[in-house]
Amino acid sequence: MAKNEKVTIYDISKKLNISAATVSRALNNNPKISEKTRELVMKTAQELNYKQNRLALALKSGKTNSIGVIVPYINRNFFSAVIDGIEKQLTPHGYNVIICQSHEDAINEANHITALLNTQVDGIFMSVSKTTHDTVHIEKILENNTPLIFFDRKKDIPGVSSVTIDDFRGGYMATEHLIQQGANRVAHFCGDLNLEIYRNRHNGFLKALEDYNIPINKNLIIHTNSRIEAGAEAVAKLWAKKNRPDAIFSSSDYAALGAIQELRKLNVKIPEEVGVIGFSNEPFTKYMELPMSSIDQTPVTMGEIAAQVFLEQINNKQHVLSVEKRVVLAPELVIRKSSNKAKSLKGTLPVSTE
Amino acid sequence: MAKNEKVTIYDISKKLNISAATVSRALNNNPKISEKTRELVMKTAQELNYKQNRLALALKSGKTNSIGVIVPYINRNFFSAVIDGIEKQLTPHGYNVIICQSHEDAINEANHITALLNTQVDGIFMSVSKTTHDTVHIEKILENNTPLIFFDRKKDIPGVSSVTIDDFRGGYMATEHLIQQGANRVAHFCGDLNLEIYRNRHNGFLKALEDYNIPINKNLIIHTNSRIEAGAEAVAKLWAKKNRPDAIFSSSDYAALGAIQELRKLNVKIPEEVGVIGFSNEPFTKYMELPMSSIDQTPVTMGEIAAQVFLEQINNKQHVLSVEKRVVLAPELVIRKSSNKAKSLKGTLPVSTE
């Protein structure tokens, strides 16, 4: 009726002259309630436009039915796709997803953790920021006894589950592919080696060279960040010298894009003179004039599995206090024009081509 | 101490042999509490690692300090940027942002609204889905007396504030620009005219033609959705006939991208033979081999202003029950190669060029 007043079970109980306890039980389909009463309550609830106050429930039960996700940026396809996967799995279970961005800043990350814990979320999913070195703020989640799941970028904390992809394998696949296309001077744009994911990609790169008996040339390994400009600068630097590379494996799609733009300016033919492959399979790679090869991280799957791990964890909680599950997904090589010298590759390789 | 037990103000009060009321007041810096007691409480709270239970607070105060945002997809630069803006403004005020995706489905939208209302969010920001026609589920928000702010895609509901851009003007600017580049057969890819934003862009297009005395040619107006394929198909259709256009204004960047790809296949020179401009200024437009002109919707600003409108609204609530504010932002024309016949335009037009 009145706009301001929210309808509670007490309003229903008063109207029907029964106790609030009965109303509560009727609404929850408690079998101890007679069919007659239940129907009456249900009908009245509908009439009064009753809505359960989840806060009261949460306070009583200690469960908020919401989980927090902390990512560097939501504005990156990889992360928003992971969130998509998490949401897809958790919404049917009645969870709300609270999303926070760290903007790659450990301080924001810590603040968000505090806020989420105060909100009493039932679990936290996170991909750590690049500037996160020590983990005291993360361990607060565990002290608070809140389930924590890392995805993609993790820290090694005992008892914490994680879902990642096999970055080593991704790095290996990318490099191997370039070698198979005839390259033997493969450059590598590696990201911040503080982050495990970039270290692993880098190691995969090295191992591929080793397996194919290609000597490692330190001049061809460039430390870049994930920005377009960084890729362009790296190319400028490499082409200023002699002994230029004949292929580039970039740990970032954005840096790879910058590289391609710069190579075009220098009139270098791609993929004939230089093959290029990135990492992440951001949507733009597909839409480019010269579509770019990349490594797909199956982010939606990653989110879905992270959510499943979470659900398992809270269900087993009473039995095993520190379940720990480390899921490693397989990356997928996506070959497009930027690295593909063959006219047509369809059906010739066990990978997706587009 | 024990991992499971959360510390409450009662634990503090017991330890210090004072009442919980005093503890609460001390923690909230109530001036009625003596300095000595306050310090003691603060110190003890720290020692015991006390964390306020926001649920209890929320239940008591009726405020959850969280708001909900419903967008079609978070995985679209425009929307994630708006969310960014909202978050930027609201985080300092202690709000959590709960994000939901409708996936352009009115049913999901309704479910999310119900969930958010049950969660007792302090406000809801939304951009309606394409399939939302009737608004009963949206009006439930108002019945619940929860502040609602539309952004970008709105419905006309009395008393609801909105932040949008001037799509008419955007459509006009885009079209005028093409005309000024010499075009007089401008094609228009218009989106779903059920949505106000596409209608407005379309009307802006028509008005520009009128102002420049260019007759309207219905054959050049194509209904497309926002997908790449749709743009490609539209071009295929147009080029199959005679009387081809000499410019294209697409209400979607994605359709414009498809158009450019198709035009290249047909060996049509851009921008010499056909100028192309999109709408939204998605990041990829800038990174294309042939960077694409577009209309920027200043999404971060949109989010920031939406948040400000919300804050104003809840502060004025006691005074005016139905404030209604309709903010319309100005779009920005971004000229890039795809529509720019002049070698260099820098400084010659009052618009941003890149």
Added chain:
DNA sequence: TAATTTGGTGCAATCGATTACAAAAAGTTA
């Protein structure tokens, strides 16, 4: 010294829903 002000705390109700336990109502059996 008595009366009054001021400062600091405590008591108890409140927010809305759940649930163990008690109690009443209805149904069964002898």
Added chain:
DNA sequence: TAACTTTTTGTAATCGATTGCACCAAATTA
């Protein structure tokens, strides 16, 4: 019909923090 089950419903405590009101003690004033 008395005694006993079985159903169904009610009472009251609980989750944790806040806050109006009452109260006591110390300080001030007359």
